[in-house]
Amino acid sequence: MLGLLQRLLGQETQSSKKIAKERLRLVLVHDRADVSPHFFEALKNDLVEVISKYMEIDTRRLEVKLHNSPEAVALVANIPVLGMKKNYGS
Amino acid sequence: MGKVVVITSGKGGVGKTTAVANIGTALAQLGQQVVMVDTDIGLRNLDVVVGLENRIVYNLVDAVKGRCRLRQALVRDKHLENLFLLPAAQTEDKTAVTAEQMVELCRELKQDYDFVLIDSPAGIEQGFANAVAGAEQAVVITTPEVAAVRDADRVIGLLESRGLKEPQLIINRIRPDMVRRGDMMDMDDILDILAIRLLGIIPEDEHIVVSTNRGEPAVWDKGSRAGLAFRNISRRLMGEEVPLLPIFNHGGLVQRLRRLMGLK
Numbered sequence: 213m214l215g216l217l218q219r220l221l222g223q224e225t226q227s228s229k230k231i232a233k234e235r236l237r238l239v240l241v242h243d244r245a246d247v248s249p250h251f252f253e254a255l256k257n258d259l260v261e262v263i264s265k266y267m268e269i270d271t272r273r274l275e276v277k278l279h280n281s282p283e284a285v286a287l288v289a290n291i292p293v294l295g296m297k298k299n300y301g302s
Numbered sequence: 303m304g305k306v307v308v309i310t311s312g313k314g315g316v317g318k319t320t321a322v323a324n325i326g327t328a329l330a331q332l333g334q335q336v337v338m339v340d341t342d343i344g345l346r347n348l349d350v351v352v353g354l355e356n357r358i359v360y361n362l363v364d365a366v367k368g369r370c371r372l373r374q375a376l377v378r379d380k381h382l383e384n385l386f387l388l389p390a391a392q393t394e395d396k397t398a399v400t401a402e403q404m405v406e407l408c409r410e411l412k413q414d415y416d417f418v419l420i421d422s423p424a425g426i427e428q429g430f431a432n433a434v435a436g437a438e439q440a441v442v443i444t445t446p447e448v449a450a451v452r453d454a455d456r457v458i459g460l461l462e463s464r465g466l467k468e469p470q471l472i473i474n475r476i477r478p479d480m481v482r483r484g485d486m487m488d489m490d491d492i493l494d495i496l497a498i499r500l501l502g503i504i505p506e507d508e509h510i511v512v513s514t515n516r517g518e519p520a521v522w523d524k525g526s527r528a529g530l531a532f533r534n535i536s537r538r539l540m541g542e543e544v545p546l547l548p549i550f551n552h553g554g555l556v557q558r559l560r561r562l563m564g565l566k
């Protein structure tokens with residue numbers, strides 16, 4: 213009855229297929245990153261290369277990881293900055 | 303020279319053995335020389351699904367270890383003289399055969415058969431490695447569930463890293479009624495996520511249970527939708543272009559009406 217009412221009022225709960233697809237998408241972000249052992253290494257190296265054009269960074273303390281929340285996966289990078297470059301972008 | 307095709311999944315119970323039995327039988331019905339190889343050592347069941355459990359004398363391990371000639375280990379089907387089963391050993395474990403031995407076995411079989419269909423065990427350990435070792439083409443099977451699709455993704459990655467490029471996907475046990483209600487992922491959702499070519503879709507079908515009880519694959523049953531879907535898959539494997547069954551050309555009523563009226 214409540215279900216019918218909700219449907220009439222257009223507030224139908226999200227279909228279970230949408231939930232399944234979303235969960236699948238999130239779990240695969242992790243799986244695919246985990247499976248390839250060089251994934252984070254390669255990503256770090258590229259980040260260092262780009263950011264070094266703009267800032268002096270502490271590459272040894274640089275941290276990159278995936279952060280989970282129920283509805284999204286975020287790439288979190290912690291990059292200690294030592295100083296700014298004068299001729300940035302070059 | 304024939305083709306060696308492995309049917310695999312990662313997750314157990316999604317329909318690998320059912321698929322091998324039905325595709326093998328359908329290919330043989332179409333006149334191909336077919337051998338189905340059960341690599342699930344220790345847990346053999348392809349023999350029961352195709353109704354040949356009482357005719358087994360030797361098995362895959364016997365053949366590989368030279369305890370018999372390869373020919374002697376092949377069991378001929380009851381109805382089709384061009385269909386054979388190489389059964390798994392029931393009393394040995396998965397380490398009884400090496401990947402190199404599987405490569406050699408497949409090389410020999412494909413000289414005499416148009417299709418060598420490999421049924422693989424669940425998992426991604428040695429049994430999986432053995433099953434895919436001699437294959438040149440891979441078919442991944444999944445059901446429309448999160449866990450099964452997730453494992454399929456893992457297996458696709460492993461296949462590709464082993465040089466089995468462009469595996470194809472079978473989605474099994476689709477229920478069009480649930481898809482329509484929004485309670486089951488459909489082929490678009492799954493293909494979207496896996497980025498893989500589709501080989502076919504098999505509906506959930508009670509005939510599969512009945513035919514497995516009898517040991518006669520559903521492709522013998524003209525009234526079985528799953529059987530028809532498996533026959534279509536077999537024709538695709540032979541290179542024919544066969545459209546999907548109309549039950550899967552879904553879309554809502556409005557869309558179907560529009561299509562009927564030529565608006566789309």
Ligand SMILES: Nc1ncnc2c1ncn2[C@@H]1O[C@H](COP(=O)(O)OP(=O)(O)O)[C@@H](O)[C@H]1O
Nearest residue numbers: 314315316317318319320475505506507510514
């Ligand atoms: N399309 C289908 N409709 C109904 N039952 C199915 C279907 N496909 C498989 N099954 C059933 O699911 C179970 C597992 O199938 P099986 O082929 O043994 O899986 P696997 O070899 O991957 O472990 C069996 O009982 C089989 O009869």
Ligand SMILES: [Mg+2]
Nearest residue numbers: 318319342347
């Ligand atoms: Mg099986």
